[in-house]
Amino acid sequence: MTDAARHTAVIGAGWAGCAAAVELAAAGRVVTLFEAARTPGGRARQVTFHGLSLDNGQHILLGAYRDTLRLMRQVGIDPDTAMLRLPLQMRYPPGSGMDFVAPALPAPWHLLVALWRASGLTRTDKLALMRFSSAARWMDWHLNTDCSVTELLARFDQTATLVQLMWRPLCIAALNTPPERASAQVFLNVLKDSLGARRASSDMLLPRCDLSSLFPDQAARYVEQHHGRLLAGTRITGIVQQDGGWQLASAATTHHADDIVLATDNGNAATLLAPLTDVSALQALNHEPITTCYLQYPPDRRLPEPFHALIDDPQQQRWGQFVFDRGQLDTRHDGLFAVVVSASTEAIAAGQATLAAAIAQQLAQAFSRPELTVPIWSQVISEKRATFSCTPGLLRPDHRTAFASLMLAGDYTASAYPATIESAVRSGVTAARALLANDE
Numbered sequence: 001m002t003d004a005a006r007h008t009a010v011i012g013a014g015w016a017g018c019a020a021a022v023e024l025a026a027a028g029r030v031v032t033l034f035e036a037a038r039t040p041g042g043r044a045r046q047v048t049f050h051g052l053s054l055d056n057g058q059h060i061l062l063g064a065y066r067d068t069l070r071l072m073r074q075v076g077i078d079p080d081t082a083m084l085r086l087p088l089q090m091r092y093p094p095g096s097g098m099d100f101v102a103p104a105l106p107a108p109w110h111l112l113v114a115l116w117r118a119s120g121l122t123r124t125d126k127l128a129l130m131r132f133s134s135a136a137r138w139m140d141w142h143l144n145t146d147c148s149v150t151e152l153l154a155r156f157d158q159t160a161t162l163v164q165l166m167w168r169p170l171c172i173a174a175l176n177t178p179p180e181r182a183s184a185q186v187f188l189n190v191l192k193d194s195l196g197a198r199r200a201s202s203d204m205l206l207p208r209c210d211l212s213s214l215f216p217d218q219a220a221r222y223v224e225q226h227h228g229r230l231l232a233g234t235r236i237t238g239i240v241q242q243d244g245g246w247q248l249a250s251a252a253t254t255h256h257a258d259d260i261v262l263a264t265d266n267g268n269a270a271t272l273l274a275p276l277t278d279v280s281a282l283q284a285l286n287h288e289p290i291t292t293c294y295l296q297y298p299p300d301r302r303l304p305e306p307f308h309a310l311i312d313d314p315q316q317q318r319w320g321q322f323v324f325d326r327g328q329l330d331t332r333h334d335g336l337f338a339v340v341v342s343a344s345t346e347a348i349a350a351g352q353a354t355l356a357a358a359i360a361q362q363l364a365q366a367f368s369r370p371e372l373t374v375p376i377w378s379q380v381i382s383e384k385r386a387t388f389s390c391t392p393g394l395l396r397p398d399h400r401t402a403f404a405s406l407m408l409a410g411d412y413t414a415s416a417y418p419a420t421i422e423s424a425v426r427s428g429v430t431a432a433r434a435l436l437a438n439d440e
């Protein structure tokens with residue numbers, strides 16, 4: 001580092017901001033990472049409940065998360081030990097729904113054999129799924145005009161069973177938007193990167209440690225080792241251009257930077273940019289909630305697999321869509337199950353206590369184990385603005401702004417992906433590289 005090294009402010013230490021900070025620090029920038037909360041991680045972070053280190057929501061990553069896995073390695077996290085790698089699967093509790101698991105064969109044989117062996121699907125279902133898969137490949141996973149996932153599935157004559165057991169859960173899990181309102185093009189993009197790619201890309205990765213330890217904490221350390229710093233508990237309240245650079249205001253003081261990566265959520269980005277430029281694109285996004293219900297049982301309670309899909313039916317108060325047996329990921333979590341409800345507006349309206357009781361009841365019925373009705377404790381955590389609503393033809397803001405020295409990063413910025421850890425990380429990398437390109 002020289003005195004002439006450029007100083008970059010990264011505002012927001014979620015996964016997008018951490019990715020941008022690592023990329024910039026590695027390229028020799030002096031980075032200050034400003035985070036309003038006490039710890040980095042944003043919407044994918046560690047929280048403490050009942051003395052246990054948990055997450056603000058159970059997450060799942062994919063083998064296709066190329067940049068996330070690369071940056072984890074760069075900061076010293078080994079993805080192979082930090083996460084449990086499972087083949088692509090959709091496994092309902094034994095005797096219900098379907099059982100679909102990709103074997104260790106090269107693509108596309110892993111999918112074909114998985115389909116051939118899958119239980120719970122009729123020959124008609126399997127043929128419909130094969131038709132969908134080959135048509136999507138033939139179209140190169142591209143639609144001339146975007147439509148809803150429901151319309152796409154109808155166009156390819158997908159059976160009611162496939163929609164219920166495969167497509168709806170996949171769509172809600174990946175896009176956090178119900179198929180009736182979800183973008184078919186973004187759904188196809190996700191399928192292309194997982195189902196349409198190498199077998200390893202379709203693998204499912206379950207974190208064994210908390211989400212802050214998985215990348216953000218170590219990313220902050222990496223920045224510090226490269227002459228930068230993390231200022232946690234520091235909310236930036238205003239930015240103005242000054243002397244060819246930027247002045248940033250926080251409650252305590254002001255800070256100078258040559259350039260900025262603004263890596264907050266879209267709402268906070270709009271607030272900071274409103275005095276400087278048009279922010280209508282940042283304000284145009286709607287959001288969907290995600291709820292995770294943790295249920296603690298005696299430590300010897302186990303599920304057959306590390307995670308299962310569940311048949312949800314809000315009419316019957318069956319809210320859970322996936323259940324994770326945390327004890328199979330981390331022995332400190334023996335007997336702890338995490339049940340995920342995506343696009344959870346209706347579930348939240350039920351109230352926390354009612355929701356937790358209904359989910360425990362759903363588990364007891366789904367696994368035919370009455371003892372699961374009564375957990376030792378339960379904890380519901382709802383993230384009301386978990387992701388943007390991923391609707392057809394949605395125009396997402398570009399990472400470039402009206403200022404060459406100020407880039408946007410965040411899962412909401414323009415990308416082929418829905419709001420995920422990987423889209424956040426890729427946006428951070430893109431914003432950082434765009435700033436670095438200004439130097440060339």
Ligand SMILES: Cc1cc2nc3c(=O)[nH]c(=O)nc-3n(C[C@H](O)[C@H](O)[C@H](O)COP(=O)(O)OP(=O)(O)OC[C@H]3O[C@@H](n4cnc5c(N)ncnc54)[C@H](O)[C@@H]3O)c2cc1C
Pocket residue numbers: 011012013014015016017034035036037040041042043044056057058059060061234235236237263264265268290291292383385386387409410411412419420421422424
């Ligand atoms: C419950 C839940 C479950 C999810 N499940 C999955 C999943 O299974 N797989 C997956 O890939 N993705 C999942 N996601 C989505 C994923 O977590 C997000 O896409 C990703 O974390 C977004 O990262 P980000 O950096 O873009 O934004 P954020 O995480 O929102 O980061 C923005 C940061 O900016 C900070 N900030 C805001 N304003 C200021 C300011 N003025 N000054 C300083 N700091 C500020 C915030 O405190 C925050 O830390 C899930 C999300 C949730 C909430």
